[in-house]
Amino acid sequence: MSDGNVALVxxxxxxxxxxxxxxxxxxxxxxxxxxxxxxxxDNGAGKSTLIKIxxxxxxPDAGMISIEGEHVEITKPSVALSLGISVIYQDLALFNNxxxxxxxxxxxxxxxxxxxxxxxxxxxxxxxxxxxxxxxGIVTMKSTRGQAGDLSGGQxxxxxxxxxxxxxxxxxxxxxPTAALGVRETGVLLDLVQSLRDEGLAILFVTHRIxxxxxxxxxxxxxxxxxxxxxxxxxxxxxxxVIELIVRGRKL
Amino acid sequence: xxxxxxxxxPQTIAEEPVEDDSSASASPxxxxxxxxxxxxxxxxxxxxxxxxxxxILIFSIMCLLSPQFRSGFNLTVLTEQMASIAIxxxxxxxxxxxxxxxxxxxxxxxxxxxxxGLVWMDLGLxxxxxxxxGILCGIMAGITNGILASVFRLHPIVMTLATSTMxxxxxxxxxxxEPVIGLPNVLLxxxxxxxxxxxVSAAIMVxxxxxxxxxxxxxxxxVRVRQVGGNVEAARLIGVNVRRIWLGVFIISAVLAALxxxxxxxxxGNAIPTIGSTLLFPIITASILGGTLLTxxxxxxxxxxxxxxxxxxxxxxxxxxxxxxxxxxxxxGALVVAALIVDxxxxxxxxxxxxxxxxx
Numbered sequence: 001m002s003d004g005n006v007a008l009v010x011x012x013x014x015x016x017x018x019x020x021x022x023x024x025x026x027x028x029x030x031x032x033x034x035x036x037x038x039x040x041x042d043n044g045a046g047k048s049t050l051i052k053i054x055x056x057x058x059x060p061d062a063g064m065i066s067i068e069g070e071h072v073e074i075t076k077p078s079v080a081l082s083l084g085i086s087v088i089y090q091d092l093a094l095f096n097n098x099x100x101x102x103x104x105x106x107x108x109x110x111x112x113x114x115x116x117x118x119x120x121x122x123x124x125x126x127x128x129x130x131x132x133x134x135x136x137g138i139v140t141m142k143s144t145r146g147q148a149g150d151l152s153g154g155q156x157x158x159x160x161x162x163x164x165x166x167x168x169x170x171x172x173x174x175x176x177p178t179a180a181l182g183v184r185e186t187g188v189l190l191d192l193v194q195s196l197r198d199e200g201l202a203i204l205f206v207t208h209r210i211x212x213x214x215x216x217x218x219x220x221x222x223x224x225x226x227x228x229x230x231x232x233x234x235x236x237x238x239x240x241x242v243i244e245l246i247v248r249g250r251k252l
Numbered sequence: 253x254x255x256x257x258x259x260x261x262p263q264t265i266a267e268e269p270v271e272d273d274s275s276a277s278a279s280p281x282x283x284x285x286x287x288x289x290x291x292x293x294x295x296x297x298x299x300x301x302x303x304x305x306x307x308i309l310i311f312s313i314m315c316l317l318s319p320q321f322r323s324g325f326n327l328t329v330l331t332e333q334m335a336s337i338a339i340x341x342x343x344x345x346x347x348x349x350x351x352x353x354x355x356x357x358x359x360x361x362x363x364x365x366x367x368x369g370l371v372w373m374d375l376g377l378x379x380x381x382x383x384x385x386g387i388l389c390g391i392m393a394g395i396t397n398g399i400l401a402s403v404f405r406l407h408p409i410v411m412t413l414a415t416s417t418m419x420x421x422x423x424x425x426x427x428x429x430e431p432v433i434g435l436p437n438v439l440l441x442x443x444x445x446x447x448x449x450x451x452v453s454a455a456i457m458v459x460x461x462x463x464x465x466x467x468x469x470x471x472x473x474x475v476r477v478r479q480v481g482g483n484v485e486a487a488r489l490i491g492v493n494v495r496r497i498w499l500g501v502f503i504i505s506a507v508l509a510a511l512x513x514x515x516x517x518x519x520x521g522n523a524i525p526t527i528g529s530t531l532l533f534p535i536i537t538a539s540i541l542g543g544t545l546l547t548x549x550x551x552x553x554x555x556x557x558x559x560x561x562x563x564x565x566x567x568x569x570x571x572x573x574x575x576x577x578x579x580x581x582x583x584x585g586a587l588v589v590a591a592l593i594v595d596x597x598x599x600x601x602x603x604x605x606x607x608x609x610x611x612x
Contacts, residue, residue, distance in 0.1 A: 057489065078491035093486035095479055097549035102475060107490030111472050118472040 006069045008033050008202045009054070009085075009171055014063035016049050016226075023049040024060070024226045031171060031202040036193060038213035038234075039206045041223035042246055047206050050223070051173050054204070055087040056080040081107070086164035087173040094156055096149030101129040103148045104162045132162050136192055154185030161192060172196065173204045178212055190216055210242050224249045299543040300555040302594070307562050314569045321572045328451060330568050332443070332519055335453035336361075336512040337531060338560035341538035342464040343508035345556045348539060349468070350501045351481040351548035352401055352408035356416035357535055360393045360506045361513030361528030363423045368514060369432030369523030372439060379438035383514055390510025393419055394503035401502060402495035423525050432523040443518020453515045457557075460508065465553040467504075477501060481548030537563050537584065540591040545598070563587065 007030040016024045024046045031037055041047050052058040054065070056074040065072055067083055074080050080087075094103050102109075105125045111118035129144045136158055148159060157177060164172055174193070178186045193216060197203055207213050213220050214234045222229040222245045229250045232242055295301055315322040340357050347354045364386035372382040397415055400406050437445075445452045468474040479487040480497045487494055509528070516527050540546065541562055542555030566587065570580050596602040 076491075077489050081491060087489075089489070093483065093489050095482040095486060095549075097478060097482035097545075098475075106479065106486075107492065109472050109475055119470050120472055120475055122470075 007031060008068060010066045010069075011050075011054065012064045012066075014050065014053060014060050014065075016046075016053065016058065016060050022226050024053075027063070027223070027226070027228055029204075029221060029228070031204055033170075033202055034197055034200050035218040036197050036203045036205055036216050038217035038220045039204060039223065040208070040210060040213055040220060040242065040246060045223040045246075046226040047223055048175070049226075051087065051175055051204065051206060054080070054171075055085055055173060084168060084170035085173065086169035086171070088157075088160045088164050088175060088177055090176040090179060094148045094160060096147065098148060099126075099145055100133075100148050100151065100155075100159050101126045101144035103159050104129040104132060104144065104166055106163060108166070129162065132166060133158060136162055136165070153180045154182065154188065157181060157185065157189060161189070165196070169201065171202045171204070173206070175206045176208065177205070178207065178209060186212070210239055210246075214239060214242070222246055299550070299552050300558060303541055303543065303555055303558040303562060307558055307565065310562065310565055310569070314565065314572070318569075318572050321569065324449070326568070326572065328446070328449065330564055331454040331457075332451045333568065334560050334564040335451065335457040336443075336515045336519070337534045337538055337564065338457050338557050339460045339515070340509050340512040340531060341535045341542070341556045341560050342461055342553050343505035344535050345539045345542065345544045345551045345553060346464065346468065346477060347408075347501050347505045348544050348546065349481045349548060349551040350477045350497060351484065352498065352501070353412060354397065354502065354505045354509075355409060355412040355532065356393065356397060356419055357505060357509035357512075358528040358530075358532035359416040359419035359423070360390055360509035361516060361531060362525055363393065363419045364389045364510035364513040365517040365523045365527045366423050366427050366432070366525055368439060368517065369435060370426060372435065373432050379436050382439060383442075386514055387507060387510050390507045390513075391503060393510075394506030395499070397506060398499035398502035402498035427525050429525055431525065435517070435521075435523060439514075440518035440521065443515040444521065445518075453519065456511070456515065460511070461553050461557045468551075468553055473497075473500065478549055481550075483549075533584065533588075534560070534563055537588050537591070540588060540595065543598075546592075546595060 009029075009031040011027065011029045014024055014027045014029075015022075027046070027050060029037075029039075029050070039047050039050065049058060053060045053063075054074070056077045056079050059075070065074060067085075072079075072083060074083070074085075095106060098106070101122075102125065105128075109118075110121040110124050110128070112121055113119070126144055133144060148156060151159070157180070161177075177189055177193075181189060190212065193203060193205065205213065205217060217234055220232045220234055220242060222232065222242065224246065229245050232245070234242075320326060340361065344354055344357060367389045368382045368386035371377050371385045372379055377385070393415070397412055400411050400415065401408050441452060442456060443453055447455065468477065476487070476492055476497050477500075479490075479492055480494055484494060487497075512531065513528050516531070517523050520527065538560035539551070539556050541559030542552060542557070543559075544551030544556065563584070566583060567580060570583060571577075593602075
């Protein structure tokens with residue numbers, strides 16, 4: 001079997017219970033290189049739990065995750081990062097008190113050891129974050145020296161994207177990335193997601209906005225009540241079909 | 253709060269709005285005037301600029317007013333008074349930036365001084381070893397605070413208040429409340445000696461502030477401290493070991509407190525159980541005056557040094573001007589209230605508009 005046929009990420013039989021609530025039961029999900037999979041569903045459908053399991057923030061009760069066919073245990077966020085899975089959280093998880101450049105490099109600061117003490121290479125981080133962000137089409141930000149808390153919603157989003165690209169990720173999970181953005185900023189982001197896909201990343205796009213999902217993704221996976229209701233091909237289905245599945249669930 | 257959020261689209265970015273305004277008003281702006289103006293705006297944008305200007309003003313006024321104030325003797329005394337406060341305050345600043353508080357610093361200072369005195373007197377150890385024993389006490393106190401804060405996740409203010417009471421208890425228990433007098437010169441050296449005109453304690457202060465400044469701004473540990481103080485959850489998500497960071501800041505804070513206690517012992521001349529008890533408020537004041545955000549995430553060691561300087565100069569001025577000693581407390585308290593109000597403005601919790609219109 002050639003590499004291309006093995007799914008990059010495969011989640012199988014994932015179940016999770018919180019106290020008495022079944023958040024997920026027996027969910028399967030696969031992601032391949034160079035594809036965008038949209039995960040849609042109503043509030044409480046289990047979308048967040050599923051991505052939290054993928055990124056190591058929550059442990060599943062049952063189920064298996066493999067990356068390129070190899071079984072992995074994602075016990076904590078740093079493990080997910082080292083496997084090349086990066087997440088952009090809905091609230092972005094930025095540090096408002098740090099500079100844009102420090103945010104881009106948060107968690108993997110460039111250091112130079114002097115007498116064993118890791119010193120941060122601020123200048124290099126500043127230059128590289130500038131290059132990275134301009135590659136993302138955010139040439140408009142004059143400098144990455146300013147504090148992240150002073151930036152606009154769109155710029156903050158780009159910093160979050162920049163941070164997750166910087167970790168050499170193979171899989172990128174975007175949790176409601178367009179929720180806080182204006183029309184124009186959303187456009188920039190969607191273009192960016194497409195170009196990342198073309199570079200070979202596997203992208204899991206979690207969203208409420210079904211039109212975005214229709215436009216962008218290769219497959220749409222619908223969750224309801226913690227179960228996968230179905231997978232749809234946006235080219236061969238209508239918006240209403242997806243919404244129907246989200247609201248009513250699988251036809252019996 | 254919503255009306256304050258800048259509605260900027262991706263192409264209208266002002267990373268520093270202030271700078272943008274100035275370049276717009278001085279539009280041809282390439283000449284020396286514009287350059288000076290840029291320098292000035294850059295300086296005013298610094299966290300430390302306000303406290304620096306305040307220090308210069310108060311210091312200059314006092315020098316003009318009082319020959320006694322500007323005497324060499326008084327300036328030496330002033331730097332000696334300032335040293336232990338500034339040293340301990342840099343530790344406090346680090347803790348506050350990480351999102352916690354260390355109320356136990358004063359108690360640790362007293363404990364360290366008494367342990368040094370007792371170890372020298374009762375065990376007859378070499379004075380250098382006695383000093384190290386005091387510092388070791390600081391490390392142990394810091395580990396205690398750090399574990400309680402990070403593993404048990406106790407509220408830092410109440411927790412350090414409790415450990416503070418315990419450390420004071422230990423101090424009295426081991427000494428029976430008696431001072432240790434007749435200490436050898438080596439034990440007192442840090443607090444009482446001078447190298448030329450410079451007090452040893454002031455030299456130690458400069459070194460500590462420089463090291464703490466580098467630690468905060470240049471090392472990865474410093475970045476981690478700011479991350480934890482700014483957004484604990486995000487820090488966990490990027491894989492920061494939050495426990496280790498809190499353990500680290502509490503140990504550093506307690507070690508600096510112990511160092512401050514040893515210096516105070518030298519300044520006073522004897523090891524007295526109450527040695528650090530009056531220091532807690534000045535330490536926190538210095539940190540706040542220096543621009544440390546009480547909510548964590550931001551602060552500066554240089555600012556803390558300047559804060560300690562302002563505080564000491566004002567206290568010294570009140571003595572020199574023969575103001576009623578009791579009113580010193582009033583001034584000190586008012587100073588903190590003023591600093592807190594500035595802090596509110598800086599965090600944009602308060603603006604002139606909603607100050608004047610309480611309904612907003």
